[in-house]
């Protein structure tokens with residue numbers, strides 16, 4: 084047809100191609116612009132994250148090291164005022180501070196007089212006596228021996244000593260005498276910053292140099308175990324029921340609207356709810372991970388239900404038909420086909436929910452997880468605090484040494500989050516690999 | 519709805535609706551989606567080891583009718599079936615009948631190949647497993663092999679039984695679905711446009727397979743291709759706007775249709 088009469092067809096496309104060419108330029112320009120918007124957005128996001136990380140790390144890295152003073156210790160039962168180290172009652176009453184006090188006098192013999200001595204002893208953390216007690220109990224063969232041991236310095240000394248390096252010594256809380264002693268110790272190599280093991284092994288303390296994050300880490304861990312163990316199965320079961328089994332009617336519509344609204348409720352309301360239901364009605368003790376887990380479950384459930392339902396909806400209907408057509412019961416269809424295919428999506432929801440729960444502070448404040456807790460929780464019913472609350476508490480403390488602890492705690496929280504998400508993503512990948 | 523059409527549609531169907539060796543028999547079947555009626559008063563037998571083709575313009579209710587034969591319509595909310603659909607004298611819509619058992623006896627192959635996202639082996643083994651048909655692992659292996667052989671797929675997949683079924687070509691996937699359906703040894707196999715997503719070579723293979731399967735199974739196949747109906751079926755039923763217009767031996771439908779609507783359709787005047 085076209086061969087027989089080509090001329091009228093040939094002229095028309097030339098006009099078109101000019102218009103198309105003109106519009107092409109515009110279209111490509113729009114596309115390039117659009118791409119640049121995207122790049123700018125990503126660059127902005129990355130810059131924000133970078134600034135955040137640099138700020139936190141530069142402030143917090145100092146907390147991983149803390150100032151120690153090398154003190155000669157003589158484990159002398161006479162100065163302790165006891166005659167045996169096997170008697171717990173005697174151990175409890177012994178004068179443990181005497182050990183490092185005499186060591187300090189030996190280290191800086193020129194300190195004389197009561198007030199000077201008191202200043203001298205204040206170079207060392209007031210928890211040092213207990214550390215020495217623990218050491219002697221663990222190594223009874225040390226009785227009567229002498230050793231040079233690195234003891235924790237007081238937090239004011241720590242702050243001053245670290246500030247020396249920045250060129251702006253922070254002298255507000257140290258005396259001139261103490262500064263002179265520190266110079267002397269520095270010259271003799273008896274003062275140094277060393278790896279802060281306590282930070283990763285201890286609970287909170289009023290004394291910044293003794294305060295550790297481990298209590299909050301364990302508190303967060305126990306709380307999240309409860310949250311996951313409750314919210315994941317309940318959320319998935321609810322999602323499966325609503326998607327696969329529930330009849331469509333007013334009642335289920337009502338439930339659906341409510342779940343969607345719950346996801347948008349401010350988290351402190353869940354804290355109030357937990358206070359009213361779990362504490363006042365069910366008499367669950369305050370401040371324990373079990374309670375925190377229950378409250379965070381309430382908060383996490385909507386997220387998990389909504390994402391799980393989306394994951395179930397995304398399973399192609401043809402798979403359901405295939406299963407039903409083979410004579411699978413509905414329950415088998417769900418268990419054998421829908422659930423495995425939806426699981427990666429459900430896990431994504433769980434990751435989001437758990438990350439939210441990990442960072443949540445407000446509802447936990449309502450249920451007493453803000454208490455000052457020194458002991459490291461050993462289970463679900465030991466009083467505990469969690470990482471974000473610990474950060475809040477430290478950020479709120481007046482001692483300058485808590486500033487770097489706060490940033491260090493944020494780093495631990497981020498590490499916790501990354502570890503948790505990496506595990507979840509790894510599990511999800513493994514499930515996905517089954518095609 | 520039917521009465522608005524220019525051509526008056528007769529209430530009764532023409533042709534040989536009934537069979538002496540009926541495997542499934544449908545009497546006065548009406549199917550509704552909510553208020554809307556999709557199938558009007560269809561009566562029809564499908565004979566033992568017959569291949570029954572169902573043709574007709576799209577939207578005329580072929581799939582709806584086919585899906586009522588193994589109660590797949592149960593899964594559609596608001597779908598209601600009236601009348602009698604019986605297999606070996608037992609009404610399928612009887613309250614006492616177990617739909618899971620029914621679907622083991624009446625298998626189905628769908629329009630789009632839908633293998634499970636599992637291995638080839640697990641696809642075929644699924645039916646025997648859930649119905650508890652295999653007594654041992656060896657038993658199950660045998661069932662899988664014989665089903666794949668019957669579906670003419672064994673030679674192509676025997677070396678990769680444990681690779682995903684979704685990695686096969688479209689035609690192979692559809693044959694895998696057929697193997698999966700026959701693994702539970704059903705009495706009837708329903709196929710809803712099984713070749714519409716396949717290329718001509720894959721289609722030819724499936725058609726060949728249908729011919730072989732008809733030795734052992736009763737088959738009802740919906741197709742939009744008249745050539746396919748002519749090639750594979752023994753009897754052909756022509757549907758129009760929810761009614762069964764004509765059902766006759768296939769050669770007759772394509773050479774001397776009894777009804778003018780059938781003639782119109784097969785000569786391409788509408789469709």
Ligand SMILES: Nc1ncnc2c1ncn2[C@@H]1O[C@H](COP(=O)(O)OP(=O)(O)O)[C@@H](O)[C@H]1O
Nearest residue numbers: 551556574575576577578579580581582583594
């Ligand atoms: N799930 C459904 N809900 C409501 N109406 C439907 C549904 N499925 C099919 N129908 C209607 O029923 C009629 C027959 O459809 P169908 O059986 O799919 O036709 P065919 O397979 O012959 O193309 C059509 O009018 C269609 O719109």
Ligand SMILES: [Mg+2]
Nearest residue numbers: 580581582710
């Ligand atoms: Mg159809």
